Amino acid sequence: MKKLIVLTTALSSLSLAAQAEEVTLMSWGGAYATSQIEGYNKPYTAETGVTVNMVDADNPATPVKAMVEAKNVTIDIADVEYADAVRMCDEGLLETIDHSALPAAPDGTPAAEDFLPGALTDCGVANIVFSTVFAYDTTKFPTAPTGIADFFDTEKFPGKRGMRKGAKANLEMALMADGVPAAEVYATLDTPEGVDRAFAKLDTIKADTIWWEAGAQPPQLLADGEVAMTTAYNGRIFAAAVNEGKPFQVIWDGQVYEYDMFVIPKGTPNLEAAKKYLAYATGTKPLAEQAKWISYGPARKSSGEFVGLFNDGKTEMAPHMPTAAANLTNALASSYEFWVDHDSELNERFNSWLAAN
Structure with missing residues (x-):
C-alpha cells in the first residue's frame, strides 16, 4: 500500500x-x-x-x-x-x-x-x-506609383507618407530612390557623402511624414487615411489586403529584405x-x-x-513572397554586417535629424 x-x-x-x-x-x-x-x-x-x-x-x-x-x-x-x-x-x-x-x-x-x-x-x-516595402491606398491615385522614386515624389503623388522611426531601411530606400543601384547602396552608405545624400533625400519628404514604430501601425495609418503611402513589412500589408479586403497594394521595387x-x-x-x-x-x-x-x-x-x-x-502565396523572382528585380538584401557596425551612430544621427526643425 x-x-x-x-x-x-x-x-x-x-x-x-x-x-x-x-x-x-x-x-x-x-x-x-x-x-x-x-x-x-x-x-x-x-x-x-x-x-x-x-x-x-x-x-x-x-x-x-x-x-x-x-x-x-x-x-x-x-x-x-x-x-x-x-x-x-x-x-x-x-x-x-x-x-x-x-x-x-x-x-x-x-x-x-x-x-x-x-x-x-x-x-x-x-x-x-521578410521585407520592408512601400504600399499605397489604390483609391488615392488615378495613376499608380510603380517604383521607390515615386514614394519620394509628393508632387506627382500627393499625400502624407508613413515611415518607420529609425535609420535602418529608410536610408537604403532613400538612396535607391535617389538613383543609387541596389548593388551600390552599402558602398555609398559607408561614406560620409553617402550618408549626407540619404538624409538629403529624406529631407524632401520629412514635412509630409508620419513616423511609425510598431509593425501593426502602417496598415492602420493607410486604413485611417492618415497617409497615402507608407513603408511597411510586406506581410502586414498582405494581411490587411487579403484578410480584411483593404485596397492596399505593395510595390516591390526598392524592397529591403532580411531574416x-x-x-x-x-x-x-x-x-x-x-x-x-x-x-x-x-x-x-x-x-x-x-x-x-x-x-x-x-x-x-x-x-x-x-x-x-x-x-x-x-490565395496562392508564392507571388506575395519577398523572394519571388518577380519581386527581386530591384531588391536589396539588408547587410547585417553594415548595421552591426553602424547602427548606433546612424540612429543617433537620425534622431538628431528628426528633432531638428
Whole structure:
C-alpha cells in the first residue's frame, strides 16, 4: 500500500510538472504574432502539452537587452532582426545554439545544409525572410506609383507618407530612390557623402511624414487615411489586403529584405524548454505552416514544397513572397554586417535629424 501511494504521488508530480511546463515567446504582435500562434504554438502545444505564451513588443531586441542586463529575464525565446541577433550575441546577451540539435529536413538533409545561406548564426536561427516595402491606398491615385522614386515624389503623388522611426531601411530606400543601384547602396552608405545624400533625400519628404514604430501601425495609418503611402513589412500589408479586403497594394521595387531570428536570452528561466520549442518551430513543416498565415518566406529550403495556399484556401502565396523572382528585380538584401557596425551612430544621427526643425 505504501509503495502504491509513493508511486501515485510520483506520477501525480510528473503530471503536474508536465502541465506546468511552459515557454514564453516575445514577438512583434499583430498579424505576424497570429502566424506564429497558428504555425508554431498551437501545433506545439497539441503535440507536447507545453503552453506557449506570447508577449508583444515594438522591437523585442530592446526589452531583451534590458532584461538580460538587469538579470531579470521573464521570457524564453525572442524574435529579433538579424543585425540585433548578431550584435546581442557579440555582447554576451544570448545563449549559443547547437545547430546539430535542430531537426533535419524530411529527406534527412542536416539542418545546417537545409537552411538558407546565412540563416544560422552562433546565437540565432532564422525563421522567416521578410521585407520592408512601400504600399499605397489604390483609391488615392488615378495613376499608380510603380517604383521607390515615386514614394519620394509628393508632387506627382500627393499625400502624407508613413515611415518607420529609425535609420535602418529608410536610408537604403532613400538612396535607391535617389538613383543609387541596389548593388551600390552599402558602398555609398559607408561614406560620409553617402550618408549626407540619404538624409538629403529624406529631407524632401520629412514635412509630409508620419513616423511609425510598431509593425501593426502602417496598415492602420493607410486604413485611417492618415497617409497615402507608407513603408511597411510586406506581410502586414498582405494581411490587411487579403484578410480584411483593404485596397492596399505593395510595390516591390526598392524592397529591403532580411531574416528574422529566434534567439534565447541569457538567463532564461526555462532554457531546456526554450531549446525544445526553438527546434520544433524551425522545423520544415512548422515554417511552411506559418507561411500559410502571412506572406513571409520560410528560412529553410525544404519548406518551399509545403507552402501552397493562404489559409483562405484560394490565395496562392508564392507571388506575395519577398523572394519571388518577380519581386527581386530591384531588391536589396539588408547587410547585417553594415548595421552591426553602424547602427548606433546612424540612429543617433537620425534622431538628431528628426528633432531638428
